[in-house]
Amino acid sequence: MSVSAANVNNGVNVQALLEARTALTDAPAAAQFNWRAVCTWKNGTHSHSTVKGFFGLGAEQTHKSTFSFDADHPEVFASEDQGATPVEFVLVALGSCLTAGVAAVAQHRGIQLRKVSATIEGSMDLQGILGIDSDVRNGFCGIKVTYDIDADASRDKIKALVAQSQKRSAVFDIVTNPTNVTVEVK
Amino acid sequence: MSVSAANVNNGVNVQALLEARTALTDAPAAAQFNWRAVCTWKNGTHSHSTVKGFFGLGAEQTHKSTFSFDADHPEVFASEDQGATPVEFVLVALGSCLTAGVAAVAQHRGIQLRKVSATIEGSMDLQGILGIDSDVRNGFCGIKVTYDIDADASRDKIKALVAQSQKRSAVFDIVTNPTNVTVEVK
Numbered sequence: 001m002s003v004s005a006a007n008v009n010n011g012v013n014v015q016a017l018l019e020a021r022t023a024l025t026d027a028p029a030a031a032q033f034n035w036r037a038v039c040t041w042k043n044g045t046h047s048h049s050t051v052k053g054f055f056g057l058g059a060e061q062t063h064k065s066t067f068s069f070d071a072d073h074p075e076v077f078a079s080e081d082q083g084a085t086p087v088e089f090v091l092v093a094l095g096s097c098l099t100a101g102v103a104a105v106a107q108h109r110g111i112q113l114r115k116v117s118a119t120i121e122g123s124m125d126l127q128g129i130l131g132i133d134s135d136v137r138n139g140f141c142g143i144k145v146t147y148d149i150d151a152d153a154s155r156d157k158i159k160a161l162v163a164q165s166q167k168r169s170a171v172f173d174i175v176t177n178p179t180n181v182t183v184e185v186k
Numbered sequence: 187m188s189v190s191a192a193n194v195n196n197g198v199n200v201q202a203l204l205e206a207r208t209a210l211t212d213a214p215a216a217a218q219f220n221w222r223a224v225c226t227w228k229n230g231t232h233s234h235s236t237v238k239g240f241f242g243l244g245a246e247q248t249h250k251s252t253f254s255f256d257a258d259h260p261e262v263f264a265s266e267d268q269g270a271t272p273v274e275f276v277l278v279a280l281g282s283c284l285t286a287g288v289a290a291v292a293q294h295r296g297i298q299l300r301k302v303s304a305t306i307e308g309s310m311d312l313q314g315i316l317g318i319d320s321d322v323r324n325g326f327c328g329i330k331v332t333y334d335i336d337a338d339a340s341r342d343k344i345k346a347l348v349a350q351s352q353k354r355s356a357v358f359d360i361v362t363n364p365t366n367v368t369v370e371v372k
Contacts, residue, residue: 011230016264021316031312035274035326039281041302044197047285049278051270056312057262064261067270071282074240076247078202084237084253086283086357088221089275092235095225096257097272098369099233116227126217126242129356130207133214139359140221145369159371166369170315171272173325175365183284183331183352185345 008152012107030057046072046082087140091120093171098145101165106151111161115150143175194338198293216243225257232258232268273326277306279357284331287351297343301336329361 024031033056039049051067053060070083084092095118106113122143128136149158166172210217219242225235237253239246256269270278281304292299308329314322335344352358 011232013230013264017316020263021318024312024316025318028311028313028318031316031318033310033312035271035277035308035310037274037277037281037306039278039285039304039306041285041289041299043289044199045286045289046197047282049281051274051278054260054271054274061260061262063270064267067274069255069270069278069282071278071286073286074247074249076243077206078199081250083282084249084255085221085240086279086286087360088223088237088240088253089279089282090357090360091221091223092225092237092255092257093272093275093279094367095223095235096233096255096269096275099225099227100231100257100259100272103227103229103231113227118225120223120225122221124219124221124356125214126210126219127214128359129354130203130210130217131354132207132211132217137359137363138354138356139363140356140365143365143367145367146372147370148372155371162369162371168315168317168324170310170324170326171276172367173314173323174273174276175360176367177323177325177364179326179329179361181280181329181331181358181362183348184333185341185348186332186334 008107008110008112010103010107010113012104014104014107017104032056042082044072045077045079046070087122087124090140090175091122091143094143094175095120095145097169097171098162098165101169102147102149102161105161105164105168109157109161111157112152113149114152115148117148119146120144121146194293194296194298196289196293196299198290200290200293203290218242228268230258231263231265232256273308273310276361277308277329280329280361281306281331283355283357284348284351287355288333288335288347291347291350291354292337292339295343295347297347298338299335300338301334303334305332306330307332
């Protein structure tokens with residue numbers, strides 16, 4: 001890190017991340033994580049999910065508090081709109097993952113961020129989930145993320161920040177590549 | 187629907203969904219939706235996202251209220267744990283999408299649900315996002331969803347419910363198949 005970079009503070013502890021990388025290189029078993037959510041049906045399309053515990057660094061871990069989320073479908077689908085639509089949670093996941101990455105990479109590169117905002121848009125043809133046209137997929141046709149970033153760096157360096165964040169993003173990978181999902185009934 | 191099914195109430199307005207299918211078959215332009223989230227960086231890996239408006243049925247729509255979400259990394263990653271981790275939002279999205287589907291399909295098939303709960307687990311090898319091993323992906327190695335369902339139906343019929351929900355789920359499709367994502371800087 002350059003001398004000027006020492007004054008940059010985006011609130012990311014890059015040193016700790018670099019130390020974690022070294023530690024996990026020596027102990028790959030500790031790098032095996034298991035993330036969890038529990039979803040409970042309320043009524044209609046409304047459900048309540050909680051996120052609390054996860055496994056990592058070889059032990060059971062817990063968040064500082066339990067995070068709770070209501071999901072539902074909107075009124076235009078004859079639902080009660082008690083929470084965000086499941087697909088909107090995917091957009092939140094993608095935006096927050098890329099944004100955390102922008103902050104971490106900026107810190108590592110000695111770039112002071114002043115403002116970072118992203119609009120995440122997913123287009124969807126409802127003929128898929130409604131079973132009208134079997135050639136139309138259920139999910140998004142595509143997703144567009146637009147960043148508005150004010151930082152102490154040139155436009156090219158800001159674009160490079162965002163590109164590096166994509167390269168290291170877990171959710172970007174999940175959305176752009178297939179993941180195997182098994183669904184069982186207890 | 188059978189006579190006995192008339193007494194089944196899972197809170198899903200299947201009639202309205204069937205009418206929507208008929209209406210959108212005749213007017214496919216109205217089936218084009220655009221879902222959105224706006225993510226604003228707070229500090230470090232902490233961001234705040236909001237979900238409010240979306241486009242569909244040929245017009246701009248809004249949720250009844252603005253849904254807000256904090257995302258962050260946990261303390262074991264030297265972060266402040268101000269919210270769920272972005273990848274946990276993906277698990278919430280998947281669980282809530284499949285669960286809404288279970289309720290809708292059960293209503294359509296005349297099956298009364300009493301309890302539906304799902305545990306969604308995503309395994310991840312952190313050697314990916316930390317850049318330790320380029321052969322390890324950033325996202326989940328795999329996801330396992332386990333349903334616990336109490337309903338007025340045989341075990342086979344309950345398993346068939348869950349299978350049909352997977353077939354019609356937007357988030358299941360997003361996670362199991364690739365989606366094109368473009369990221370731009372304004």
